[in-house]
Amino acid sequence: MSSYCDCKEWTNLVESYDLFEWEPPYGWLLKWIQVTKERGYSQVHRYGVPIKYCPSCGQELKNK
Numbered sequence: 001m002s003s004y005c006d007c008k009e010w011t012n013l014v015e016s017y018d019l020f021e022w023e024p025p026y027g028w029l030l031k032w033i034q035v036t037k038e039r040g041y042s043q044v045h046r047y048g049v050p051i052k053y054c055p056s057c058g059q060e061l062k063n064k
Contacts, residue, residue, distance in 0.1 A: 004028070004063075009056035026050045028061050 004010070014020060021029050029048035036043050053060055 004061050005054040005057065005059055007054060007057040007059065010054050013056065020051075021048070023048070027052065027063070030055075 019030055019032070021031050023029050026048070028051050030051050031046070031048040034045045034047065036045065051061070
C-alpha cells in the first residue's frame with residue numbers, strides 16, 4: 001500500500017496503523033469503528049470516509 005503515495009509519512013501511517021482501506025466502488029477510505037451501548041447490547045458501527053489525497057503531503061493517491 002505504500003506505493004500509492006511516494007512520501008515517507010504515508011509509509012509510516014500505513015505500517016503503524018490500520019486506518020486506510022481500498023474499496024473498489026469508493027477508492028481509498030479512512031475507516032474507523034465505534035462501539036456503543038444500545039438497549040443493553042453493544043453495537044458496532046463501522047464508518048468510512050473516501051479520501052483522494054494523501055493526508056501528509058497532499059498528493060493525489062494512485063489507484064490500485
